[in-house]
Amino acid sequence: MTNxxxxxxxxxxxxxxxxxxxxxxxxxxxxxxxxxxxxxVLLIAAVITFNETLGINETLLFSGxxxxxxxxxxxxxxxxxxxxxxxxxSSNYLxxxxxxxxxxxxxxxxxxLGMMVMISSNDxxxxxxxxxxxxxxxxxxxxxxxxQLKSSEAGLKYFVLSxxxxxxxxxxxxxxxxxxxxxxxxxxxxQLNSNEYALTFGIVFILVGLAFKISAVPFHxxxxxxxxxxxxxxxxxxxxxxxxxxxxVFIRFLYxxxxxxxxxxxxxxxxxxxxxxxxxxIAAIGQTNLKRLIAYxxxxxxxxxxxxxxxxxxxxIQNSVIYITIYILMNLGLFxxxxxxxxxxEYHEDIEDLSGLSKNHPLLSLSLLVILFSLAGIPPMAxxxxxxxxxxxxxxxxxxxxxxxxxxxxxIAAFYYLRxxxxxxxxxxxxxxxxxxxxxxxxxxxxSTILILxxxxxxxxxxxxxxxxxxx
Amino acid sequence: xxxPILSFLILLPSVGALFLLFTxxxxxxxxxxxxxxxxxxxxxxxxxxxxxxxxxQSISEFQFVEDRIWIKGFINYKVGIDGISILFIILTTFITxxxxxxxxxxxxxxxREFLIAILIMESFMIGVFCSLDLVVFYLFFExxxxxxxxxxxxxxGARRVYSAFxxxxxxxxxxxxxxxxxxxxxxxxxxxxxVQLYDxxxxxxxxxxxxxxxxxxxxxxxxMWPVHTWLPDAHVExxxxxxxxxxxxxxxxxxxxxxxxxxxxxxxxSEIFTPLIYTLSVIAIxxxxxxALMQQDMKKLIAYxxxxxxxxxxxxxxxxxxxxxxxxxxxxxxxGLVSAALFLCVGVVYDRMHSRLIDxxxxxxxxxxxxxxxxxxxxxxxxxxxxxSGFIGEFLILMGVFKDNFLVAVLASIGVIIGAAYMLSxxxxxxxxxxxxxxxxxxxxxxxxxxxxxxxxxxxxxxxxFYPDPxxxxxxxxxxxxxxxxxxxxxxx
Numbered sequence: 008m009t010n011x012x013x014x015x016x017x018x019x020x021x022x023x024x025x026x027x028x029x030x031x032x033x034x035x036x037x038x039x040x041x042x043x044x045x046x047x048v049l050l051i052a053a054v055i056t057f058n059e060t061l062g063i064n065e066t067l068l069f070s071g072x073x074x075x076x077x078x079x080x081x082x083x084x085x086x087x088x089x090x091x092x093x094x095x096x097s098s099n100y101l102x103x104x105x106x107x108x109x110x111x112x113x114x115x116x117x118x119x120l121g122m123m124v125m126i127s128s129n130d131x132x133x134x135x136x137x138x139x140x141x142x143x144x145x146x147x148x149x150x151x152x153x154x155q156l157k158s159s160e161a162g163l164k165y166f167v168l169s170x171x172x173x174x175x176x177x178x179x180x181x182x183x184x185x186x187x188x189x190x191x192x193x194x195x196x197x198q199l200n201s202n203e204y205a206l207t208f209g210i211v212f213i214l215v216g217l218a219f220k221i222s223a224v225p226f227h228x229x230x231x232x233x234x235x236x237x238x239x240x241x242x243x244x245x246x247x248x249x250x251x252x253x254x255x256v257f258i259r260f261l262y263x264x265x266x267x268x269x270x271x272x273x274x275x276x277x278x279x280x281x282x283x284x285x286x287x288x289i290a291a292i293g294q295t296n297l298k299r300l301i302a303y304x305x306x307x308x309x310x311x312x313x314x315x316x317x318x319x320x321x322x323x324i325q326n327s328v329i330y331i332t333i334y335i336l337m338n339l340g341l342f343x344x345x346x347x348x349x350x351x352x353e354y355h356e357d358i359e360d361l362s363g364l365s366k367n368h369p370l371l372s373l374s375l376l377v378i379l380f381s382l383a384g385i386p387p388m389a390x391x392x393x394x395x396x397x398x399x400x401x402x403x404x405x406x407x408x409x410x411x412x413x414x415x416x417x418x419i420a421a422f423y424y425l426r427x428x429x430x431x432x433x434x435x436x437x438x439x440x441x442x443x444x445x446x447x448x449x450x451x452x453x454x455s456t457i458l459i460l461x462x463x464x465x466x467x468x469x470x471x472x473x474x475x476x477x478x479x
Numbered sequence: 480x481x482x483p484i485l486s487f488l489i490l491l492p493s494v495g496a497l498f499l500l501f502t503x504x505x506x507x508x509x510x511x512x513x514x515x516x517x518x519x520x521x522x523x524x525x526x527x528x529x530x531x532x533x534x535x536q537s538i539s540e541f542q543f544v545e546d547r548i549w550i551k552g553f554i555n556y557k558v559g560i561d562g563i564s565i566l567f568i569i570l571t572t573f574i575t576x577x578x579x580x581x582x583x584x585x586x587x588x589x590x591r592e593f594l595i596a597i598l599i600m601e602s603f604m605i606g607v608f609c610s611l612d613l614v615v616f617y618l619f620f621e622x623x624x625x626x627x628x629x630x631x632x633x634x635x636g637a638r639r640v641y642s643a644f645x646x647x648x649x650x651x652x653x654x655x656x657x658x659x660x661x662x663x664x665x666x667x668x669x670x671x672x673x674v675q676l677y678d679x680x681x682x683x684x685x686x687x688x689x690x691x692x693x694x695x696x697x698x699x700x701x702x703m704w705p706v707h708t709w710l711p712d713a714h715v716e717x718x719x720x721x722x723x724x725x726x727x728x729x730x731x732x733x734x735x736x737x738x739x740x741x742x743x744x745x746x747x748x749s750e751i752f753t754p755l756i757y758t759l760s761v762i763a764i765x766x767x768x769x770x771a772l773m774q775q776d777m778k779k780l781i782a783y784x785x786x787x788x789x790x791x792x793x794x795x796x797x798x799x800x801x802x803x804x805x806x807x808x809x810x811x812x813x814x815g816l817v818s819a820a821l822f823l824c825v826g827v828v829y830d831r832m833h834s835r836l837i838d839x840x841x842x843x844x845x846x847x848x849x850x851x852x853x854x855x856x857x858x859x860x861x862x863x864x865x866x867x868s869g870f871i872g873e874f875l876i877l878m879g880v881f882k883d884n885f886l887v888a889v890l891a892s893i894g895v896i897i898g899a900a901y902m903l904s905x906x907x908x909x910x911x912x913x914x915x916x917x918x919x920x921x922x923x924x925x926x927x928x929x930x931x932x933x934x935x936x937x938x939x940x941x942x943x944x945f946y947p948d949p950x951x952x953x954x955x956x957x958x959x960x961x962x963x964x965x966x967x968x969x970x971x972x
Contacts, residue, residue, distance in 0.1 A: 369592075380625055385621060385622070385624065385625060385651075386617070386618040386619075386621045386622045387618055387622050391618075391621075395614075395658070395662075398658070398659070398662055399662050399665070402659065402662045402663055402666055403666055407659070407663075410659050410662075411656070411659060414655035414656070414658060414659060415652075415655065417651075417655065418648060418651050418652045418655060421647070421648065421651055422644070422648060425628070425643075425644060425647060425648075428628075428632075429632060429640055429643070429644070432629060432632060432633055433632045433633060433639065433640055433643075463618070466549065466550045467548075467549075467550055467551040470550065470551065471551070
């Protein structure tokens with residue numbers, strides 16, 4: 008077996024998970040220790056990925072079922088770092104709810120492992136295994152605060168609907184296998200007979216499953232409920248990390264085996280994208296719960312990322328990756344604020360609770376201002392550039408309708424972001440929030456705000472990093 | 480390496496704002512905060528005057544150009560000025576310190592944040608007037624929404640939330656189409672550099688749609704009838720300094736945009752759509768003048784008069800005559816001074832009586848004579864009395880229009896008469912007559928800072944009214960070059 012070092016990160020991660028499980032079982036009260044070790048494990052895995060695989064040319068492993076290329080390495084690093092940040096800023100929240108247990112970091116590690124497998128998959132089977140590994144961990148995470156009815160409900164809802172979508176996805180896989188005789192992406196591409204309608208059905212089923220995982224409209228119904236019901240730290244994880252992996256699979260699945268069928272799936276993607284952008288913007292207007300609002304806003308943002316994928320060009324893919332990276336940064340900041348909304352050890356998550364925040368916490372509200380304007384896509388924040396790049400690729404393909412609908416929905420979306428800003432800045436103040444936040448929480452908020460704010464000074468760097476992603 | 484004076488102009492207010500951000504906000508600090516921001520904006524003002532002195536009026540090329548790679552292989556950060564933009568930059572740097580002085584009386588809470596917003600606003604506005612790349616322009620153009628939204632929303636009047644939202648969403652909706660157009664221009668021509676685009680020209684078949692996309696943004700911002708409705712709301716609710724910035728500078732961005740981009744980039748489409756602009760402008764002039772005549776609220780009246788005045792501006796721009804365009808530019812500068820002064824005048828009495836209704840006032844001439852004199856001057860300037868800057872602008876515009884279209888010119892002239900009617904009736908009802916309200920007798924006359932601000936605005940209004948040469952000399956070459964380019968492009972296609 009050659010080239011085994013290329014999957015060192017995954018191997019390291021799985022060994023660590025086993026070790027941590029044993030450690031957690033045999034050592035009493037070890038949740039602090041497990042948490043810290045998991046953090047280090049995530050960092051080390053990121054470093055290994057960076058060192059071993061980032062500069063490597065495209066390499067296939069295990070008779071072509073695993074692929075290591077620049078896209079997979081980049082996405083893995085983003086996943087690992089995002090997971091690290093989620094874990095590190097959520098510990099105080101978990102302690103408050105007395106759910107600071109050893110399982111939490113281990114489950115996160117499991118799902119990260121699943122995502123890494125997904126990101127590297129070049130085969131329907133491998134992809135499905137990764138998907139299920141991450142999903143199973145996520146179901147449990149959603150119910151993690153099991154004493155709360157809402158959390159259990161969220162987990163159950165997520166499980167049932169997700170199982171349904173996995174079923175559809177598997178059915179699609181079997182159709183594709185039946186009509187091409189292979190589950191390997193490259194082999195499928197070779198065997199492809201574009202006159203076979205059943206293949207299109209297979210693609211549609213798989214797209215439905217994937218759209219469900221990234222909560223694109225019309226397969227988004229679970230997202231608001233699950234996001235609202237899950238513990239905030241888990242919601243944070245949901246809105247950021249799984250989307251990276253799912254987006255990567257989207258890219259690979261559409262562009263490697265089925266590039267020739269682009270006419271068939273392009274229209275589906277355009278529909279998913281437009282529906283998500285519009286629905287996310289309109290449905291978020293009426294929300295009163297911040298987590299629910301973030302759910303709808305993330306639906307909208309996924310719409311923009313999909314618009315990049317719908318272009319069928321390399322620059323579209325690259326700009327989607329940029330979009331999702333900047334989106335993660337903004338979400339991290341937003342959730343850091345959410346995790347700071349604590350008064351007498353009680354977390355608040357209604358929009359009204361932000362009322363008059365600017366009087367009591369000027370710096371916190373300034374960061375929120377920056378983050379929200381960035382989410383709304385107003386220059387000179389990073390969020391504007393993310394949208395700008397997407398529309399640049401969309402217009403390159405002369406898809407004017409998609410671009411105009413997308414930009415109009417940014418105007419609609421601006422309304423609900425402005426509403427939050429209005430509540431923060433224009434309304435009467437309420438009681439002060441606690442200020443004893445952990446250093447990491449403050450760090451992640453400050454860092455994300457500053458990065459969003461000064462992104463316009465050095466926009467080329469991220470583009471350069473991403474420009475090495477070449478799929479077609 | 481030449482000293483990057485334009486970037487310095489753009490950045491300096493932001494640096495000042497950043498400095499303010501790190502000062503403690505407490506009541507004792509208010510004075511320091513004010514001096515810091517005043518100092519920053521004054522330095523910027525003198526720098527821009529220095530720029531005007533350095534500026535060579537005899538060449539039509541862009542000067543002080545800075546061209547840096549910004550997004551590799553895509554966009555360059557390019558700024559530069561010609562005769563047209565420098566006047567707007569000076570207007571901006573001139574109005575901002577006056578706004579900062581004026582906060583004395585009107586802003587009671589969160590002074591530090593207010594000044595930060597004003598300074599950041601100044602940065603963006605200067606950026607708009609000197610950017611030579613479409614994307615850079617869009618960036619500054621849009622970014623200005625953020626501080627203005629906060630200024631209206633935090634320090635505004637009773638219906639501030641509604642007005643702030645209306646302002647933000649209207650303008651954003653107009654602008655997104657412009658973004659589509661900008662990116663399309665990039666894909667059509669391969670660049671967003673304005674200077675290169677002037678040379679390259681844009682294919683005739685795309686021009687109409689692109690022109691309309693730009694128009695949607697500028698028409699909202701100008702504002703032209705029928706998308707002007709955000710302006711009265713925003714003006715009425717904004718604090719005095721906010722109204723001043725809005726009227727004096729923000730509205731000029733659109734007029735500037737029409738000259739620089741609509742005429743410069745899309746001559747064929749401009750030719751086609753001139754009747755549309757004429758119609759909308761004439762409607763704006765006559766219709767909103769009548770609306771202004773009916774207003775009970777002083778700020779609203781002045782806001783509607785702004786719409787009418789901007790109607791003259793758009794009319795003048797699209798005559799594509801030397802006089803018309805020069806008149807439009809002078810009208811914009813003059814309107815910047817006069818409307819700023821009028822809003823400040825309203826602010827003065829509002830701070831004392833807390834009412835903007837015309838009926839509250841009457842007969843204040845004997846109570847506050849100094850105020851009445853200055854208010855008179857600006858009223859006359861607004862209706863275009865010879866000897867004030869307002870006259871020069873309107874006169875040149877009408878001259879340009881008469882050459883082009885007699886009917887439009889006659890209709891616009893009727894607008895001038897109605898304009899005189901509403902301005903004079905406003906003045907009469909507020910200043911003359913009987914004292915209707917015993918509280919009015921207690922009103923104090925202008926204090927030192929108010930007197931200073933209004934005099935600062937009065938001097939250029941009168942000076943340029945009698946001697947507009949400095950303005951005309953500055954813009955002459957650039958305007959004639961613009962028109963020559965325009966005609967060449969028309970023939971070339």
